[in-house]
Amino acid sequence: MARQEKRLSAVALAKLGAGRHADGDGLYLQVDPSGARRWVYQFQLRNRARAMGLGPFPEIRLADAREKARDARKLVKSGTDPIDARRIEAASSVTFGEFADEFMAGLGQKTKDTRAWNPKHKKQWEESLTKHAALLRPMRLDAITTEHILRVLKPLWNRVPATASRVRGRIERVLDAARARKLRSGDNPAAWRGHLEHLDLAKPSKNADDRRQPAMPWADVPAFIAKLRKREGVAPMALEFLVLTGARSGEVLGAKWDEIDLDAKVWTVPAARTKTAKVHRVPLSTAAMAVLDRARQLRDGDFIFPGRRRGGRLTPTGLAIFMRQGMKIDGAVPHGFRSSFRDWCSEHGIARDLAELSLAHMVGNKTEQAYHRTDLLEQRRPVMEKWGQHCVGETVDNVVLFQAREVVS
Incomplete structure (x- = not known):
């Protein structure tokens, strides 16, 4: 034609x-x-x-x-x-930073299948993809290679392995999404299985945050608590409560009075302040209740452990400085007491399920988690009571074992 x-x-x-x-x-x-x-x-x-x-x-x-x-x-x-x-x-002009920001905005939206991020989760993603992955942000999506991923991860891998593992996983998800949108092609350079696992990076361990933190031997905790009780002020009480509950610094320092059920002797940590983004109930031992009794005498607002400014609270950094400088402790940090508690559990026959649930770790694989919906609060109560007795220098007997399952951090 x-x-x-x-x-x-x-x-x-x-x-x-x-x-x-x-x-x-x-x-x-x-x-x-x-x-x-x-x-x-x-x-x-x-x-x-x-x-x-x-x-x-x-x-x-x-x-x-x-x-x-x-x-x-x-x-x-x-x-x-x-x-x-x-x-x-x-697509060749789209940078990792531009697409990562768009990806995070989409993840944070609540849908019928997903819930909106809590502030802590949002901050963790932003830190991973802005601070830790700063090298990648100005790069075109299709220009990112395995070498670039390694340059991001290697400074973190041995120093803070859990953080490195999360950063890698989040980069992988962003690059997977970019490939689905046809903004890049080929294999994902941040993939662990079948790729980075074969390079010079150690396999990330479960619950590495807790094990890597400098920790005080569990046998030394009673002497530390005795020394701590000689100090006055909010910081000593907050640190003792942290030790007795096995909680994280942010959970303790953000604790409010309306989270405490004094009659039931339970502290309910809201999902917005937990690492797993799930509500965590803590059975309060006699020793922990005694700390709250002392704290009530200083009550000045909603926070159990208020800061110097009215309406404020102590900060994790301030608590760490108090432990290092005020208590003259160089070989341990507040977060390390979670490891002290975990080691004590192992030495005293505490079932793995109970020990890990006490630390607000997730127990079992995804299928087991779907069916295992109890937090074993009452079974954990004697565990925390025995731990409290140990911390204040009382004699502790072994606790009856409970069948264990695989633990997922």
């Missing part, structure tokens, strides 16, 4: 009425009832009709539209979809 002659002229373009006006060889000017005009290239590839927008008129002149259509026709003739080609070309 002979090549169709061009039927549009630059003079007539502004006068055309609503409809689609052919220029030939698949190029059309689409005029909307509103008067808006835009160029469209229509083609067929692999028995599929496709339409490709080429831009608005008059911003895109007739000569420019014809040139764009001509370039698109060359791609179609070679078997390439010009729409896909344009998307790939546009």
Whole structure:
């Protein structure tokens, strides 16, 4: 068939009425009832009709539209979809930082299948993909290689392995999403299984945060508590409560009076302040209740352990400084008492389930977690009571074992 002659002229373009006006060889000017005009290239590839927008008129002149259509026709003739080609070309300018921010914004939205992030979870993701992955942020998505991933991870891997593992996992998810959006191709350079596990990185361990923190031997805890009780103020009480409950610093220092059920002797830590983003109930031992009795005498607002400023609270950094400088402890940090408690559990026959649930660790694989919905609060109560007795220097007998399951951090 002979090549169709061009039927549009630059003079007539502004006068055309609503409809689609052919220029030939698949190029059309689409005029909307509103008067808006835009160029469209229509083609067929692999028995599929496709339409490709080429831009608005008059911003895109007739000569420019014809040139764009001509370039698109060359791609179609070679078997390439010009729409896909344009998307790939546009993707080459998208940076990791831009896409990571968009990805996080989408994750944080509540849907029928997912809940909105709590502030702590949001902050952790932002820190991983902005602070720790700063090297990647200005890079094009399709330019990121395994070498770049290793440069991000190696400074963290041995020093803070749990953090490194989370950073790697979050980078992997971002790059997977980019591939699904056709913004990059090929294997994921941040994938662990079948890729990074074969390189010079040690396999990340479960619950590494707790084991890596400098910890006081459990046998030394009673002497430390005795020394701590000689100090006055809020920080000594907060630190003692942290030791007795096995909780994290942020959970203790953010504790409010309305979280405490004095009659039931239970402290309910809200999901927004837990690492697992799930509510954690802590059975309060006699020793822990005694700390609360002392704290009530200093009550000044909602926080159990208030800071110097009215309405404020102590900070984890302040508690660590008090332990290091005020108590002259160099070989341990507040978070390390969780490891002290865990070691004490192992030495005294405490079942693994009970020990790990006491630390608010998730027990079992995903299937088991779906069916195992109890937190074994009452079974944990004697465990925390025995731990409290040990901490204040009382004699402790072994606790009856409870069948254990695999633990997931």
